[in-house]
Amino acid sequence: xxxxxxxxxxxxxxxxxxxxxxxxxxxxxxxxxxxxxxxxxxxxxxxxxxxxxxxxxxxxxxxxxxxxxxxxxxxxxxxxxxxxxxxxxxxxxxxxxxxxxxxxxxxxxxxxxxxxxxxxxxxxxxxxxxxxxxxxxxxxxxxxxxxxxxxxxxxxxxxxxxxxxxxxxxxxxxxxxxxxxxxxxxxxxxxxxxxxxxxxxxxxxxxxxxxxxxxxxxxxxxxxxxxxxxxxxxxxxxxxxxxxxxxxxxxxxxxxxxxxxxxxxxxxxxxxxxxxxxxxxxxxxxxxxxxxxxxxxxxxxxxxxxxxxxxxxxxxxxxxxxxxxxxxxxxxxxxxxxxxxxxxxxxxxxxxxxxxxxxxxxxxxxxxxxxxxxxxxxxxxxxxxxxxxxxxxxxxxxxxxxxxxxxxxxxxxxx
Ligand SMILES: [Zn+2]
Ligand SMILES: [Zn+2]
Numbered sequence: 277x278x279x280x281x282x283x284x285x286x287x288x289x290x291x292x293x294x295x296x297x298x299x300x301x302x303x304x305x306x307x308x309x310x311x312x313x314x315x316x317x318x319x320x321x322x323x324x325x326x327x328x329x330x331x332x333x334x335x336x337x338x339x340x341x342x343x344x345x346x347x348x349x350x351x352x353x354x355x356x357x358x359x360x361x362x363x364x365x366x367x368x369x370x371x372x373x374x375x376x377x378x379x380x381x382x383x384x385x386x387x388x389x390x391x392x393x394x395x396x397x398x399x400x401x402x403x404x405x406x407x408x409x410x411x412x413x414x415x416x417x418x419x420x421x422x423x424x425x426x427x428x429x430x431x432x433x434x435x436x437x438x439x440x441x442x443x444x445x446x447x448x449x450x451x452x453x454x455x456x457x458x459x460x461x462x463x464x465x466x467x468x469x470x471x472x473x474x475x476x477x478x479x480x481x482x483x484x485x486x487x488x489x490x491x492x493x494x495x496x497x498x499x500x501x502x503x504x505x506x507x508x509x510x511x512x513x514x515x516x517x518x519x520x521x522x523x524x525x526x527x528x529x530x531x532x533x534x535x536x537x538x539x540x541x542x543x544x545x546x547x548x549x550x551x552x553x554x555x556x557x558x559x560x561x562x563x564x565x566x567x568x569x570x571x572x573x574x575x576x577x578x579x580x581x582x583x584x585x586x587x588x589x590x591x592x593x594x595x596x597x598x599x600x601x602x603x604x605x606x607x608x609x610x611x612x613x614x615x616x617x618x619x620x621x622x623x624x625x626x627x628x629x630x631x632x633x634x635x636x637x638x639x640x641x642x643x644x645x646x647x648x649x650x651x652x653x654x655x656x657x658x659x660x661x662x663x664x665x666x667x668x669x670x671x672x673x674x675x676x677x678x679x680x681x682x683x684x685x686x687x688x689x690x691x
Contacts, residue, residue: 526587
């Protein structure tokens with residue numbers, strides 16, 4: 277009974293949104309060549325292989341169908357309505373997905389949990405690779421949009437923008453960044469030059485962005501001799517292009533704040549750790565000239581390789597690699613609602629991204645309130661309002677906050 281009324285409350289709100297906001301639904305370019313997919317609210321069924329001649333038809337479809345989630349293909353097809361093999365793939369945009377689910381954050385354990393689909397084992401945090409009880413790999417995850425997680429995802433997005441603009445030469449105008457409406461950001465490039473790239477080419481870009489297989493010794497770290505004198509260690513500089521500079525900057529940043537534990541964790545010998553900590557000031561100073569590489573007699577090339585690799589990992593952008601290589605991927609439609617939150621997916625101006633606040637910008641419902649019974653929820657913020665954790669309690673909440681809890685399955689509407 278209660279479940280039913282919660283679902284119709286959500287449906288009514290989503291319907292109201294599409295009735296009054298469908299004109300904000302922007303069509304992807306070449307709409308007639310895109311495949312569309314919709315998750316249906318009541319049936320929880322994925323409707324795929326749909327296509328629309330123009331945005332008018334799409335908008336009225338959203339108004340009448342009221343899906344929980346709306347997607348379109350990054351790909352262009354001759355016949356988007358056909359089965360996959362018969363669509364006639366023409367190309368695809370280059371898409372990056374940065375999701376807090378793929379980035380470990382210190383707060384995972386506070387707000388996320390998982391259930392093994394096979395044996396029912398439950399625990400906090402992100403799911404393990406394999407269930408510790410039965411070894412199966414299928415989980416139901418309950419994750420929440422959280423301030424710390426989304427700030428972390430934003431920082432990764434900024435690194436990605438930096439790599440794509442400086443190393444690949446895309447202009448900021450050619451990149452479109454959006455907040456997914458849940459736990460991350462999307463970056464979308466519609467440039468003609470990327471359109472026909474196959475999976476392998478996209479995999480190459482992914483490997484570059486995440487810094488797969490980086491070896492500092494292939495990026496300037498080497499022993500070299502000057503004037504036939506003894507060989508000394510040299511390495512990349514802060515202002516160099518590409519991964520050389522990133523390795524140097526990552527190394528600098530790492531040494532700036534590294535603790536005893538941080539240095540032990542990357543498997544450095546005890547005397548190396550001691551030297552790095554004792555000589556921190558002079559190591560940091562050394563960047564004004566040739567860098568720290570040859571500075572300490574008892575810190576050799578093997579140690580610097582480990583330090584540089586760790587520095588490089590800090591500079592890499594933690595993207596969900598599968599999304600970029602999948603040339604048939606469906607992505608969420610901008611300004612449509614996210615079925616797990618009731619927030620909308622919205623574009624974020626790249627030049628103002630630092631100031632973008634997803635918990636304000638993505639709120640789709642600004643009026644009204646509703647009384648709900650909350651089973652269990654972590655600390656949340658919606659708009660300006662912060663909500664402490666709720667547990668088995670009845671509360672009256674503004675529509676957007678209530679909708680988030682209802683969409684998450686953490687609350688029911690009290691009639
Ligand atoms: Zn299990
Ligand atoms: Zn978090």
